[in-house]
Amino acid sequence: MSRLYLAAATLNVCVLVLVLVAAFAVQLILGELPCPLCVMQRVALMLVALGPLHILLRTQGSGVLTSRDAAVGNGIAILAALLGVIASGRQMLLHILPGDAGFGAPVLGLHLYTWCLIAFFCQIAASAVMLLAGAWIDDKPVEWRATRATALAFAAIVAANLLSVIAEAGLNWDLPADPARYLLFG
Amino acid sequence: MVYAIFMLLVLLTLAAAWRGSALELPLFLVTAAWVLVHLVLDMTTPLTLSF
Numbered sequence: 050m051s052r053l054y055l056a057a058a059t060l061n062v063c064v065l066v067l068v069l070v071a072a073f074a075v076q077l078i079l080g081e082l083p084c085p086l087c088v089m090q091r092v093a094l095m096l097v098a099l100g101p102l103h104i105l106l107r108t109q110g111s112g113v114l115t116s117r118d119a120a121v122g123n124g125i126a127i128l129a130a131l132l133g134v135i136a137s138g139r140q141m142l143l144h145i146l147p148g149d150a151g152f153g154a155p156v157l158g159l160h161l162y163t164w165c166l167i168a169f170f171c172q173i174a175a176s177a178v179m180l181l182a183g184a185w186i187d188d189k190p191v192e193w194r195a196t197r198a199t200a201l202a203f204a205a206i207v208a209a210n211l212l213s214v215i216a217e218a219g220l221n222w223d224l225p226a227d228p229a230r231y232l233l234f235g
Numbered sequence: 236m237v238y239a240i241f242m243l244l245v246l247l248t249l250a251a252a253w254r255g256s257a258l259e260l261p262l263f264l265v266t267a268a269w270v271l272v273h274l275v276l277d278m279t280t281p282l283t284l285s286f
Contacts, residue, residue, distance in 0.1 A: 210242055
């Protein structure tokens with residue numbers, strides 16, 4: 050059961066990393082610079098990933114998956130997903146009036162912030178299922194080799210976003226509401 | 236710059252988790268609280284964070 054649990058936590062981080070990569074691809078390929086609320090949603094996605102990563106890294110350190118680590122990790126993910134719901138819900142409400150074209154190009158008929166809201170609700174549901182599955186965790190030693198690669202992939206996408214947002218904001222404390230260029234480069 | 240600090244805090248929290256440091260949860264909670272305050276300030280003032 051522990052291996053299945055760790056596989057689910059790894060899958061959770063990988064999905065979040067893929068969402069962040071997709072958002073980054075839209076920024077780089079389509080040239081759509083993220084607005085302040087878009088960046089806040091990215092930050093919330095990163096904070097969510099710290100939950101399953103807590104489970105993976107604690108298990109790697111002790112060699113045993115415990116119910117306590119699973120509960121803390123899922124608590125982190127749920128709290129962070131609620132922040133994401135606030136950010137993406139806020140952005141949806143800004144564009145809810147009839148005739149408003151929304152911000153950015155829609156993907157499969159929905160804007161990225163709408164997809165984000167759906168993703169955060171799915172994360173809350175998934176974390177709740179993981180909390181329930183904690184009832185079947187056994188305290189046997191377990192080895193999981195994917196932890197290091199998963200954590201490094203996550204660190205890489207966070208670092209890339211960090212550099213990107215510095216380039217976008219320049220030396221300003223906040224981003225412009227509707228960014229059109231990378232302010233660091235004039 | 237504030238968003239870069241948020242992301243830096245995420246990286247620091249990851250590093251703390253990797254090292255098994257007791258700072259992991261306090262770092263996460265401080266970051267989450269700051270993000271919440273940032274969002275609430277946006278909702279209670281004229282559009283600054285839009286769009």
